[in-house]
Amino acid sequence: MRLAGKVSIITGAASGMGQAAAVIFAKEGSMVVAADINEEGLKRTEAQVRDTGGQVVVSRTDVSSSGDVQALVRLAVEAFGGIHVLYNNAGLRHPNDVFATELDEEIWDRVIDTNLKGMFLTCKYAIPVMLQGGGGSIVNTSSIGGLKAADSTAYGASKGGVIALTRNIAKQYAPAIRANSICPGPVDTPMLAVALESIRGARPEIATAAAKAGTMLQRWADPSEIGNLALFLASDDSSFITAANFSIDGGMASQ
Ligand code: NAD
Secondary structure: OOOOOOEEEEEOOOOHHHHHHHHHHHHOOOEEEEEEOOHHHHHHHHHHHHHOOOOEEEEEOOOOOHHHHHHHHHHHHHHHOOOOEEEEOOOOOOOOOOOHHHOOHHHHHHHHHHHHHHHHHHHHHHHHHHHHOOOEEEEEEOOHHHOOOOOOHHHHHHHHHHHHHHHHHHHHHOOOEEEEEEEEOOEOOHHHHHHHHOOOOOOHHHHHHHHHHOOOOOOOEOHHHHHHHHHHHHOHHHOOOOOOEEEEOOOHHHO
């Protein structure tokens, strides 16, 4: 088992990729601390992990809240004795995240606070615990939206920031801690539906076809395919990889 004895915090674990990763990590022997603002979704994640025989605790955590993140880190230590893996996956895509001149400041703040400040906070409070335990691996979820121009001003800015934040963390805390970012393309989760609706002027069915055609592989990813990359980066299988950014987009960013 590739994460035997390791404690993993996974944010955004109530849905989509985070929920899939919680199950994948648990099957590989990790104790999972599942964090999200969606308590109903967390209950489903908890049940799914328990069904595999895995160990899990859940935490109602808003990653943009310093107090919530500090409580999350304390919970991980109290429940399982430390932190080895931090998978920063929580993210927000706002349906009214539009061209810069039309974008409400409140929406900008909410998206940046969730997608970027949230990762700063989890790193700020989890890294000291990780170092006490000898180090570990951080996996941060960016997006193809952090690499390519698009209409969602705040989302793209936040996801570009995630890649830079990850590089800085990797340099600052090497060699004990490795940090890498991942850039998914279209993944079949509730968030993708929001993204397709917000594509300017496109009817949803046209946007859906375009999103599939936009990948060389002509399809969306299943959340588990992203979970498998996160597992690789979390585990010692990737022991010489740090400060790297991985596209996992069916070729979308290259065409
Ligand atoms: P999702 O909506 O299914 O899951 C995101 C989770 O994050 C939700 O459970 C939500 O409650 C949680 N969340 C939102 N704000 C939060 C906060 N303040 N604190 C804690 N949790 C919060 O979406 P997903 O597609 O599984 O997204 C996972 C990550 O992948 C996100 O960072 C997203 O930006 C990124 N991403 C998604 C796609 C895609 O096509 N689905 C593509 C590229 C990147």
